[in-house]
Amino acid sequence: MKETPLNNLTPLCPAVTHLLDQVRMHPDASIAMPTQFNFGFDVIDFAAMHADKTAFIAVSSDGESITPYSFSELSSRSNKAANFLRSIGTKRGDFAVVILPRVPAWYEIIVGCIKLGVVSMPGTNLLTARDIAFRVNKTNANTIIVSAEHVAKIQQIRHECPTLTHFVVVGDHVDGWTIYDVDVLNHSAELTAVDAGASRSDDMMMAYFTSGTTSHPKLVPRNHGYALAHALTGAFWLDQHRDDVHWTLSDTGWAKAAWGMLFAPWLLNSTMILYDGAEFDPSLHLQLIKKLSVTTFCAPPTIFRIFAQMNLADYDLSSIRHTVGAGEPLNPEVIRVWQQATGTIIHDGYGQTETVNIVANTKAFEVRPGSMGKAVPGFDIQIIDDDGSIVADDQMGHIAIRLTDPAPVGLFNGYYNHGGQLDRSSFRHGWYFTGDTATRDAQGYIWFVGRADDVISSAGYRISPFEVESALLEHPNVAESAVIGKPDDVRGHIVKAFVVLTEGSHGSDELTKDIQNFVKEVTAPYKYPREIEYLDSLPKTISGKIRRVELREQG
Numbered sequence: 001m002k003e004t005p006l007n008n009l010t011p012l013c014p015a016v017t018h019l020l021d022q023v024r025m026h027p028d029a030s031i032a033m034p035t036q037f038n039f040g041f042d043v044i045d046f047a048a049m050h051a052d053k054t055a056f057i058a059v060s061s062d063g064e065s066i067t068p069y070s071f072s073e074l075s076s077r078s079n080k081a082a083n084f085l086r087s088i089g090t091k092r093g094d095f096a097v098v099i100l101p102r103v104p105a106w107y108e109i110i111v112g113c114i115k116l117g118v119v120s121m122p123g124t125n126l127l128t129a130r131d132i133a134f135r136v137n138k139t140n141a142n143t144i145i146v147s148a149e150h151v152a153k154i155q156q157i158r159h160e161c162p163t164l165t166h167f168v169v170v171g172d173h174v175d176g177w178t179i180y181d182v183d184v185l186n187h188s189a190e191l192t193a194v195d196a197g198a199s200r201s202d203d204m205m206m207a208y209f210t211s212g213t214t215s216h217p218k219l220v221p222r223n224h225g226y227a228l229a230h231a232l233t234g235a236f237w238l239d240q241h242r243d244d245v246h247w248t249l250s251d252t253g254w255a256k257a258a259w260g261m262l263f264a265p266w267l268l269n270s271t272m273i274l275y276d277g278a279e280f281d282p283s284l285h286l287q288l289i290k291k292l293s294v295t296t297f298c299a300p301p302t303i304f305r306i307f308a309q310m311n312l313a314d315y316d317l318s319s320i321r322h323t324v325g326a327g328e329p330l331n332p333e334v335i336r337v338w339q340q341a342t343g344t345i346i347h348d349g350y351g352q353t354e355t356v357n358i359v360a361n362t363k364a365f366e367v368r369p370g371s372m373g374k375a376v377p378g379f380d381i382q383i384i385d386d387d388g389s390i391v392a393d394d395q396m397g398h399i400a401i402r403l404t405d406p407a408p409v410g411l412f413n414g415y416y417n418h419g420g421q422l423d424r425s426s427f428r429h430g431w432y433f434t435g436d437t438a439t440r441d442a443q444g445y446i447w448f449v450g451r452a453d454d455v456i457s458s459a460g461y462r463i464s465p466f467e468v469e470s471a472l473l474e475h476p477n478v479a480e481s482a483v484i485g486k487p488d489d490v491r492g493h494i495v496k497a498f499v500v501l502t503e504g505s506h507g508s509d510e511l512t513k514d515i516q517n518f519v520k521e522v523t524a525p526y527k528y529p530r531e532i533e534y535l536d537s538l539p540k541t542i543s544g545k546i547r548r549v550e551l552r553e554q555g
Contacts, residue, residue: 013046016231016267019409023232027377030404038199039227040078040115041192043267048075054271057245058104061277063288074107076189081105081112082196083187085143088166088178092117092197095141095207096166097132099123099150099253102261102276105170105180106252109145110262114205114227115196118143121207124253125278129153135209136161138219138418145180148172201225207416208255208353218423219416220255220353227263229356229410234264236376237349237360238296239322247273247289248298255353256326260298264357270296282306286315298324301334302540304346305473305480308334309502312341320344322363326351331470332369348372350399350448352434354426356410358401359446370470371445372438379408383440388429393442396449396464400431408432454548456485458493463527465548471522472497472529475515477505482538482546486531497529498551500538507534 022031048071055071098120100106113120143166151174169177205224209217234240248260265272297320323344330348339345349360350372361373375381380402382390391397414422426433437449449464456463465483472481480500485493512532519528539550
């Protein structure tokens with residue numbers, strides 16, 4: 001395996017250097033985490049003292065206002081935020097809901113919470129009042145920090161959330177609320193780890209809710225060691241260097257923001273882009289890549305699919321040296337279009353809210369489009385059956401992480417229930433079952449099949465929805481697709497496709513037949529969709545993942 005270029009990433013904080021050295025010397029061994037770690041003090045403040053440079057570049061929604069912030073500025077601002085939180089009565093171990101757009105205050109508050117030991121719960125800006133109440137009451141949160149646009153939602157559910165006692169608004173003045181922008185200025189920029197109290201690596205640091213593609217969102221507690229474990233995400237999958245300018249497209253409430261907008265790049269001293277655009281403007285995004293000299297770029301599949309329908313030759317994307325995709329597996333056709341336009345192949349990867357990046361295409365081996373890549377060093381990833389036995393090459397099974405001592409880095413301990421009890425039902429037979437299925441070939445490449453609940457059983461065949469969707473997307477009239485199994489008296493289930501057509505295309509019986517014949521030619525004939533329904537849009541979670549459960553309900 002070609003060595004990941006770790007030597008040019010110095011100076012890194014000692015904990016990051018030690019972790020990466022362990023992986024480099026013993027890639028198949030369990031990784032020991034330090035007893036104590038705090039991302040705010042050990043990474044941000046260390047960078048401010050030893051490698052001060054631009055931490056992030058804040059960009060306005062129109063792309064015209066560009067403001068760099070150094071690590072030293074972030075260090076002092078996050079200290080002010082922590083001291084502000086202490087002043088209003090938020091303390092170590094308290095849960096705080098944080099719903100903010102991509103603005104500097106988000107960084108200040110999240111890092112301030114980490115330093116103080118407050119358990120932040122970032123929420124997407126698309127949350128409804130009911131969503132927010134569910135999150136508050138699930139954790140008995142006592143603090144909520146939001147932008148002005150969310151105040152009305154909080155007022156609606158305030159009586160339903162008796163534990164909420166601290167109400168903070170960012171970016172505006174609201175009667176009866178603490179005004180962050182005013183009050184934070186009155187607090188000291190000095191704060192040490194001694195002042196805040198030591199943080200153990202296994203202390204809870206943040207909490208994220210899963211996307212809820214098949215059920216209600218589950219609460220995933222993330223400890224301080226999780227932040228450090230993202231050094232693997234940054235070194236291998238994101239391929240971060242000290243001189244990189246990294247841009248991950250993500251809402252601040254998604255766990256993906258923790259991966260690419262918070263932990264992984266800063267662990268390796270990269271600079272990040274913080275773009276405050278509420279609406280997605282694909283042309284402006286492509287223009288900003290050149291304007292901001294973006295070198296490493298990460299976006300969800302939906303974004304790459306939109307880009308693939310544009311004339312990318314109209315944009316200068318030459319600054320990009322490495323591209324990654326995350327959220328759901330990318331279809332080979334989209335990968336081909338992006339590579340033709342940029343000269344970079346999209347490096348797919350895999351992980352969950354419950355993990356860090358555990359499977360990835362990296363610079364160490366050839367990318368095979370359609371594959372998620374291979375197991376990231378430091379993890380034993382296998383494809384197993386229901387009883388925990390490893391299946392043969394090319395046989396479908398569960399994606400699982402072998403449980404070791406010490407535990408795999410960045411792996412959660414279980415879902416958080418009321419009273420702090422943990423649901424560990426996904427830990428069994430010596431494995432963590434991810435809930436996703438895949439195959440692995442003889443060379444170790446892992447190929448995503450789908451959520452365990454999504455795999456289609458038809459006339460004795462087990463069919464991957466993703467494989468059929470990939471074939472559909474190669475048809476020139478198909479912009480997006482989602483595939484489910486529809487109950488059938490003869491076959492058990494048939495393959496049904498929901499299709500969003502490209503602009504200017506119209507659904508018809510003739511087009512349906514053409515698409516069906518096309519899929520038969522691209523993949524095995526038994527996998528073709530026997531029914532096709534045309535939609536204006538596909539139902540998705542707030543993180544952009546297709547809600548196949550909703551499609552199954554409507555048949």
